[in-house]
Amino acid sequence: MSRLLRRLGPAVLFVCLLLTGCRPAPIQQDSQFTAMDTFIHLTAYGTEAPSALDRVRDDILYLESLLNVTDETSEVYAINHRQTNTVALSSDVADLLSLSLGLARETQGCFDPTVYPVVRTWGFTTGDYHRPTPTELAGLLPLVGYRNAALAGQSLTLKEGMQLDFGGIAKGWAGDRAAQSLRANGITSAILRLGGNIQTIGTKPDGTPWKVGIQDPEGGQTLATVSVADLAVVTSGSYQRHFTLDGQDYHHLIDPETGCPADSGLISVTIVGPSGARCDALSTALFVMGLDRGGQFWQEHRDFEAVFLSKDGTITITPGLEGNFTLTRDFSSRVVEVLK
Amino acid sequence: MKSNQFWVWILAALLLLCSLWAALLPLLGKAGAAAEIRQDGMLLRTVALDKPQEFTVDSPNGGSNTVCVRDGRICVSAATCPDQVCVRQGWVGSSGTPIVCLPNGLVIQIKGGEQDIDAAAG
Numbered sequence: 001m002s003r004l005l006r007r008l009g010p011a012v013l014f015v016c017l018l019l020t021g022c023r024p025a026p027i028q029q030d031s032q033f034t035a036m037d038t039f040i041h042l043t044a045y046g047t048e049a050p051s052a053l054d055r056v057r058d059d060i061l062y063l064e065s066l067l068n069v070t071d072e073t074s075e076v077y078a079i080n081h082r083q084t085n086t087v088a089l090s091s092d093v094a095d096l097l098s099l100s101l102g103l104a105r106e107t108q109g110c111f112d113p114t115v116y117p118v119v120r121t122w123g124f125t126t127g128d129y130h131r132p133t134p135t136e137l138a139g140l141l142p143l144v145g146y147r148n149a150a151l152a153g154q155s156l157t158l159k160e161g162m163q164l165d166f167g168g169i170a171k172g173w174a175g176d177r178a179a180q181s182l183r184a185n186g187i188t189s190a191i192l193r194l195g196g197n198i199q200t201i202g203t204k205p206d207g208t209p210w211k212v213g214i215q216d217p218e219g220g221q222t223l224a225t226v227s228v229a230d231l232a233v234v235t236s237g238s239y240q241r242h243f244t245l246d247g248q249d250y251h252h253l254i255d256p257e258t259g260c261p262a263d264s265g266l267i268s269v270t271i272v273g274p275s276g277a278r279c280d281a282l283s284t285a286l287f288v289m290g291l292d293r294g295g296q297f298w299q300e301h302r303d304f305e306a307v308f309l310s311k312d313g314t315i316t317i318t319p320g321l322e323g324n325f326t327l328t329r330d331f332s333s334r335v336v337e338v339l340k
Numbered sequence: 341m342k343s344n345q346f347w348v349w350i351l352a353a354l355l356l357l358c359s360l361w362a363a364l365l366p367l368l369g370k371a372g373a374a375a376e377i378r379q380d381g382m383l384l385r386t387v388a389l390d391k392p393q394e395f396t397v398d399s400p401n402g403g404s405n406t407v408c409v410r411d412g413r414i415c416v417s418a419a420t421c422p423d424q425v426c427v428r429q430g431w432v433g434s435s436g437t438p439i440v441c442l443p444n445g446l447v448i449q450i451k452g453g454e455q456d457i458d459a460a461a462g
Contacts, residue, residue, distance in 0.1 A: 007344040008351065032447070033381065039440040039447055127422055191458055198459045213437065215462030219430030220415075220437055225457055235462035241423070270461055328456075 026189070026205045031057050035064050036171055038195030044182060045189040045205050052185035056178040060194075063174050066093055069116065069125055069165045079156070080116070080163040087156050094154040099277060100169055104146035107285035107297070112256040114158075116165035117143045124252040125167070129243040131250060137259040144256050172234055172280025175199035179276070196240070198233040199276045214307060216331065217267045223334075224307075224315075224327045232276035236283035237268030237309075255288050264290030265311055272321070273304035282306075291316060295339050306339075373434075373453025375414045377407065380445040389414060389433075389450070399444035407448065414448060416441065436460055 029049035031042040040060065042053050068074045075093050089097065100113040116125075117140045123129040132140065148159040158164075166173075171194040179199050182190050190201040191210050200210045209229045213222035217239045226233065238251035238261070255262040269287045271279040282304060286294035291308050298306055298318055305320040315336045317325050322338055377384045379399060387393070392410045394417070399405070403420040413433035416426040419441055426441035432450065436457035439448040 004344050004347065007348055032378075034442065034445070037442065039438065039442065041438070193459045196460065196462045198461050204458070210458045211436075211456070213457035213460045215437075215460055217462075219428065220432050220439070221430065222437065222457055222460065233459075233461040237462055239428070240462070243423075268462060 029053055033057060035060050036068075036174065036194065038171070040195070041193040042178070043191050043193075044187050044201075046187055048186045049190075052182050052187050055185065056181055056192075059177055059181060060174050063092070063170065063177070066090065067096075067166050067170050069120075069167065076164055076166065079158075082158075085158050085160060087158075089151075089154045089156050091154060094151065094156075096166060096169070096173055097149075097151055097156065097164070099173070100166065100281070101146050101149060101151060103169070103278070103281040103285070107282070107289070109146060109256050110288040111168060111281040111285035112144065112146050113164050113166055113169070114146050114149055114162055115144050115254055115256045116163040117161065118256075118259045119165060119167075119252070119254055120163070122250065122252075122254065123243070124241055124254075125165070129245065129250075131245055131248075132259070141259050144259070168236075168284045169277050169281045171195060171197040172199075172232065172276035172278070175232060175276035196235055197276060197280060200228050200231055200233075203229045213328075214270050215268075217309060221330060222328050223309075223331050224325055226272060226307075226321060226324055226326075228272060231272055231274055232279045233270060233272050234276065234279040234283045235268055235270040236287045238287075239267065253284060253287050262288040262290075264288060266290060266294075266308055267311055268307075268309045269294065270307040270309075271304050272306070279304065298339065373412060373450055375409070375448055375450050378447040378449070381447075386451075387414070389453070397444075397446055399446065401444065403444040405441050405444055405446050412453070414450065415439070416446075416448070419444065 026045040029044050031053040033040055042056060044053050066075045069076050071077055075090055079087055104112045121132045121140060143161040148162060150157040175192055175194055175197055178192050179201055182201055188202045189205050192199040198212050203209050209227035211225050211227055212233045214224050216223040217237055236253060238253060241252035242249055251261045253262050266287055269283045271283045273279045289297060291310060305318045308316040315334055316339055317336060318339050327334055373389045375387045375389060387409060389409055389412045394408045397405050397407060405416050405426060406418040408415050408417045413431040415431045416439055419426050421441050421443040426439055429439045432439055434456050435450040437460040
């Protein structure tokens with residue numbers, strides 16, 4: 001018996017040593033639900049993931065209850081149907097408004113959370129699509145303007161008739177809060193999809209970056225991919241929400257200056273950066289600005305990367321994406337220009 | 341002596357088989373792509389993408405979406421929703437890009453097969 005053990009011993013030991021190389025794959029947890037008028041799919045890894053994702057889901061639903069502009073019980077609805085022009089805000093809405101007004105100033109109003117009277121008249125939040133007449137627009141445009149919103153702490157004063165809508169920043173902001181919450185709960189690998197607003201934490205469990213596809217405006221194909229870690233990727237495009245009336249197409253990215261869909265020569269703008277809220281707001285702002293002004297804005301800030309898809313088919317990227325912007329096979333013949 | 345050697349050989353053979361199994365498993369285990377069809381979060385059916393088919397999914401609100409499968413891809417060819425976002429999505433052939441019809445509560449996601457992207461922006 002002892003002779004058997006002496007012969008087998010080394011072999012068994014060898015097997016045991018081999019098996020120490022085996023490591024179980026980290027547990028993947030998914031959470032999928034509808035909120036903020038979009039389909040949300042969150043993926044996180046690790047033993048903390050189930051409870052961490054539950055907290056995130058709760059926060060997103062809470063934010064929706066605060067911000068939904070058509071929900072009669074939301075805080076934003078109450079602000080927009082206020083009795084007096086000075087209102088007390090919750091700290092969360094005050095934070096978001098402060099962030100939004102700062103971005104409005106930075107983009108000279110190309111992103112503006114006060115453009116709602118116009119957006120609502122076009123029907124983009126209600127589905128009741130309508131093309132405002134020049135007279136209607138003339139009456140609505142004076143109600144738009146971030147400069148007429150005075151925020152002091154949690155006290156907001158608006159001009160008569162002004163209304164707020166955070167549709168251009170809410171998902172990005174929710175993504176930032178979600179990422180912060182997940183990190184605080186020990187999650188080091190996650191990807192959050194709030195519709196087309198993508199937020200990532202760390203890399204994939206195997207250490208490789210997350211591959212995010214940028215959509216071809218013509219259909220659901222992936223035009224190109226960018227590889228990211230700890231960054232958000234947000235696209236604003238004219239194809240996302242639009243309607244046709246008398247043969248003319250109208251999209252939802254309203255130029256706050258004209259009150260009409262921005263006609264800047266672009267079909268979409270994708271922003272890549274550390275903050276989902278900033279990426280979200282800038283994707284709208286730079287769409288309104290167009291390639292030239294948007295490119296200039298990037299040069300003045302350089303704290304994000306961008307992809308501009310123009311109506312004429314040109315693709316323009318910022319230098320930080322060179323080498324990280326890969327056209328898919330079906331689009332490999334497309335021209336990609338790099339901003340200086 | 342002989343019986344000891346016998347057991348060592350058995351162990352070695354087992355080890356070899358296990359190694360081969362572990363090595364071949366990734367190659368053998370690649371299941372064909374399939375699409376999961378969900379209605380308001382509930383899994384309705386899983387559809388293999390290897391043979392052409394067409395079917396309609398009715399939603400509790402009285403709406404419907406017509407789903408087509410062809411050449412390993414899936415699309416919504418017709419729908420009763422007002423904005424037709426699901427129809428405009430076109431053919432989808434890989435996981436990472438879901439087809440979503442919010443008004444009708446429909447979500448189509450491809451599982452297995454090629455995962456070329458982790459998420460779709462836009």
